[in-house]
Amino acid sequence: MPLLKTENVTHFFGGLKAVSDFNLRIEPGELVGLIGPNGAGKTTVFNLVTGAYRATEGRIIFDDQDIVGLPPHQINKMGISRTFQTIRLWNEMTVLDNIKVAQHGHIQYDLKDIFLQLPRYRNQEQAIEAQAMKMLKLFNLADHAQQPARNLPYGQQRRVEIVRALAANPKLLLLDEPAAGMNPQEIEELMVFIQRIRSELGVTIWLIEHQMRLVMNICERITVLDFGETIAEGGPDDIQRNTKVIEAYLGVEDEEIS
Amino acid sequence: MAGRSGNLFSSIFRPVGRIVSPVWTALRRQLAQTPVLAFQLGVLVAVLLEQWQGEAFADLLGFRRIPRFFGIVDIFEPFSDLDFSGILAPFFPSPNNISASPLQDSVQALGELATTFVKAFFYQGPRAPGFFDVTFRVLIYDIVVFVVPILIIAFLLRPLVSELLRRFPKWSLILVHLIILAAIVLLWGDDGGTRELVLIFMGINIILTVSLNLVNGYMGEFSVGHAAFMAVGAYVSSVMTMWAFVDDRVFGAPALDPSWGLPVGFAIALFAGGIAAAIAALLVAFPSFRTRGDYLAIVTLAVNFIVQSAINNMEGIGGARGLNGVPLWSDLSWVLLTTILSVFIIHSLVNSTFGKGIIAIREDEIASELMGVNTKRIKLVTFLVSSFFAGVAGGLFAHVLAYINPGNFGILKSTEVLVMVYLGGMGSISGSIIAAIIFTLLLEALRPLAILKWVVIPLILIVLMLFRPQGLFGFREIELNWGWQKAKEKPEVSGATAED
Structure with missing residues (x-):
């Protein structure tokens, strides 16, 4: 049974068809890539899956449930978590609080428990805090726990964002250009980091990336989008040889991509 | 100690600073x-x-x-x-x-x-x-x-x-702090005169400021009609206490045994006033929380006028003439107790993980929703809690004046609360408390200046906004040395290596 299945997902922005007939199956434990030139509709696909946009047509099945039309926070609670193309941490909050608030979907206590400081509230707060610290330690960010997120260097902020996405204990993690703005050294670290997430937490990962080195090295399966259409799907080697993909990326023969 | 700008200034103050500053640092x-x-x-x-x-x-x-x-x-x-x-x-x-x-x-x-x-x-x-x-x-x-x-x-x-x-243990120490605080306030302030009155208004202002800060500071929305919810609370609780426990001209003989009035009746009336204000807020929240920013400001502004003119036209509760004969039940101990409870509840809310979702909404609403924060619900809850306490403050307010009329709850009152929030700094409970105290004292201190007061206070505010636009304690809390271990707030961070 696939973890995520999209069936003919189509999305319009007004008259513009941003995504058309997008079909994909992701099995539990896979590491899948989504690539394509700028404006191909990759982030739109992520926004559709996470509920930020509501798909105009088609079905998105996650864990045997159609999630089209569910509010984003509920989709997050069901187990799809994501990062953003540009960092969207809660800047004024500490790193620890960022990770704690990301567990919002799992809070069981209600206002009465807070106001009366009942054991149910205090126990859960302790559990949330312990879980957050565990995550930070696991990814070597514990030293920065008490710093406001905006004070961290760019690469660290990217990592905090990934840890924040993991804090919700997702089954599927969507990474939107995790390597954007990173130098080769940082990309190397990021690749190790992503593989560690999969091996240590067993999370299925689906990522958008422009850095071909990263995509071709770690993804087992890659989908290529161009102008909203899926033009190719397959393993890294197939994609690299696919003529349609080369055309979409290179256009003319002599041009070069990084 | 030296002046930040201006040679004259620093040349005068630097030598003084050299002598004073070590003493000051030691102190x-x-x-x-x-x-x-x-x-x-x-x-x-x-x-x-x-x-x-x-x-x-x-x-x-x-x-x-x-x-x-x-x-x-x-x-x-x-x-x-x-x-x-x-x-x-x-x-x-x-x-x-x-x-x-x-x-x-x-x-x-x-x-x-x-x-x-x-x-x-x-x-x-x-x-x-x-x-x-x-x-x-x-x-x-x-x-x-x-x-x-x-x-x-x-x-x-x-x-x-x-x-x-x-x-x-910590809970017993908190109790001791509160008892001594109460002793100080009651010993110093319970003179049945100006001190008591000023302290009562201080308490009411603290509740109003801290509760509005929840929406304007922590959540980053802009509500400008806090007095409307105060009015709802004031009228509902006054009508309840007058109808039930007081022999007055509006509602006639008391409906219940007046001996039940204090403390039970008053407590219920205050709570009911808060609930009524929260219900009023619910009616506002539904249409206005669909979008962000200016929209809520305009809606709450309108609500302030709507509530005022609605009360103006309700002859049954005095209309524009106002409601006379509200029992004088808000004494210093009631206000002190209510203030402490309100501050405690709002403090626990914003320090819970649930409540930190409020701050997350301010920082990035879309990201919050996508990261699992139920933004609609949290915005609603925050607004209701804020209005509830405005209603409670209104109830206290009515029972200290004995006479209320719609004019008490106009846009001026809302502005006064806004001023206190921005004076103290957004997103800071201690800032709000300090600002409410300072502002209430300032109103009292400048009373001799009569009309000139309303020149001096805005001037002070302008100067403050020029030099400290974030307010006295914007997004910070005052750190006090309570003396007990902060067991929860400082998790150990040892044993972690710096890099991958």
Whole structure:
């Protein structure tokens, strides 16, 4: 049974068809890539899956449930978590609080428990805090726990964002250009980091990336989008040889991509 | 210590700073090491000292009575004779008093005003000392009666208090802090007169400010109609207490046994007032929380006017004439208790993970929703909690004035609360409390200036916004040395390596 299945997902922005007939199956434990030139509709696909946009047509099945039309926070609670193309941490909050608030979907206590400081509230707060610290330690960010997120260097902020996405204990993690703005050294670290997430937490990962080195090295399966259409799907080697993909990326023969 | 800009300024203050600053640093270190409880005991002793010998000492310094509010009212007294009316009046004469040469009269009035102003600083006459004279004596009084005893007691008791703080569990210590706070407030303030009234308004203002800060500061929305919810709470609770427990002209004989009125009846009425305000907020929230920003400001502004004119037209509860005969039940202990409870509840809310979702919404609403925060629900809950406490504050407000009318809850009142929120700083409970205290005291202290008060207060605000746009404590809390271990807030961060 696939973890995520999209069936003919189509999305319009007004008259513009941003995504058309997008079909994909992701099995539990896979590491899948989504690539394509700028404006191909990759982030739109992520926004559709996470509920930020509501798909105009088609079905998105996650864990045997159609999630089209569910509010984003509920989709997050069901187990799809994501990062953003540009960092969207809660800047004024500490790193620890960022990770704690990301567990919002799992809070069981209600206002009465807070106001009366009942054991149910205090126990859960302790559990949330312990879980957050565990995550930070696991990814070597514990030293920065008490710093406001905006004070961290760019690469660290990217990592905090990934840890924040993991804090919700997702089954599927969507990474939107995790390597954007990173130098080769940082990309190397990021690749190790992503593989560690999969091996240590067993999370299925689906990522958008422009850095071909990263995509071709770690993804087992890659989908290529161009102008909203899926033009190719397959393993890294197939994609690299696919003529349609080369055309979409290179256009003319002599041009070069990084 | 040196001035940040200007050579003259720094050349004067740097040498002074060199002498003062080591002393000041040492004192600050001592102060920081002393737990709050020790200071509380010091204040308690100082308050008792004032009651015992304050009058005699004030007499010795030449005051006719104990300086009001640590003297801040007295130091502005010399300016009470300033008369601005003479400057513009000659140009707009009344029919029976036409001036021959308005300009000359005006200039003369201006001259007189200037003379009065200068005289106010120095000397006005044998029974009316000048500003400098009064300030000097007020300082002596405050230092001898308050500063020195507080410091001595605090430093003397420090070892003992620190030992106690280590021995006892945290909840019992919080209780001790609260009891001593109550003792101080009641001993100092329960005079049945100005002090009590000012402290009551201070408490009400604290509730209003902290609750509005929840929406405007923590959540980053902009609500400008807090007085509307205050009005709902005030009217609902007043109608309840008057109908049930008081023999009045509006509702006739009491419907229930008046002996139930305090404390049960009043507590229920206050709570009901809060609930009614929250219901009113629910009606506002549904249409206005669909979008962000200015929209809520416009809606809440409108709601303020709607509520006001609705009450104006309800003849059953007095209409525009107002509601007279509300029982005078808001005494100092009620206000103190309600204030402490309100602050505690809002404090626990914003410090819970649930409540930190409110801050996350301010930081990035879309990201919050995508990261699992139910933004719609949290915004609604926050707005309701905020309005609930505005309603409770309104209930207290009505039961201290005994007479309320719709004019009490206009846009001016809302603005006053907004001013306190931005004075204290957004997203800071301690800032809000300090701002409410300062603002209430300022209103009282500047009373001698009469109409000029409304020139001075906006000026103070403008200066504050120029030099501290984030408010006194924007997005920060005052860190106090409570003396107990912060078990929860400082998780150990050892054993982690720096990099991958």
